[in-house]
């Protein structure tokens with residue numbers, strides 16, 4: 300039996316060696332073999348340099364894939380899965396917020412429970428601001444309401460699964476990758492375990508509000524076409540409202556002889572309808588844009604260097 304650890308790294312120069320050390324300690328006395336697949340996601344710091352050193356030393360079986368630029372964590376996961384040769388595969392961050400010891404528990408669970416295919420860690424306590432927490436919760440409410448697949452909120456990318464799951468994921472070669480959606484879409488029986496994210500070993504998080512918002516939009520657009528339906532309904536609703544208003548205005552003029560009052564209503568209506576139209580065009584644009592990206596059929600990532608295990 301063999302385990303592959305897939306570790307996407309973006310500017311993690313200070314962490315990769317620490318991660319490897321922690322993994323070696325965690326798996327020291329286990330009765331299966333394992334490999335670490337580091338994916339350098341176009342880091343601008345010394346990450347690749349550090350990874351080359353780790354690959355050369357081979358303190359434990361270590362592969363390195365290096366991207367030609369930053370393609371994002373999702374692309375890193377995809378590349379790592381392509382190169383993983385284990386019967387079990389674990390996705391884990393390089394910053395030691397997620398502990399390799401937990402991976403051991405995950406593997407143990409899968410070994411003992413044949414009817415489960417995947418173990419996913421979710422954060423029982425979040426060490427982040429209330430506002431961010433609120434936005435994340437709302438996002439999952441919206442996306443679960445809109446899409447056909449159900450994504451568990453709080454579930455992280457920290458997972459261990461069987462080879463069959465990895466092979467299913469590799470079949471989805473879509474350009475805009477949203478791993479939470481991909482996992483929900485491929486299905487398989489999942490067991491959830493709680494974990495507490497530790498502090499980052501070194502460096503800073505790569506996420507900011509803008510990146511998270513883009514990620515959320517990718518998730519919603521990628522996993523549902525309901526926003527298009529909603530814009531159709533909005534159009535119907537506003538035209539119905541306009542029709543009712545038209546009837547009221549005509550009746551007022553004919554029956555009560557009231558002149559149509561001021562320009563304020565007109566201005567508000569123009570603004571309202573104009574913004575509604577832009578909003579709906581925006582929604583359509585999101586889908587057209589994705590269609591365009593996908594139709595170019597570009598690869599999810601470009602690797603400039605692969606350091607394999609001899």
Ligand code: UDP
Pocket residue numbers: 306307308309310311340369370371372375391392393394396503504505506
């Ligand atoms: N990461 C990556 N490419 C990116 C951003 C992040 O490969 O463009 C990696 C990063 O090196 C880390 C993992 O994804 O191993 C999670 O990133 P981070 O720790 O910044 O996210 P957080 O833990 O704060 O959610």
Ligand code: MG
Pocket residue numbers: 392394396499504
């Ligand atoms: Mg992190």
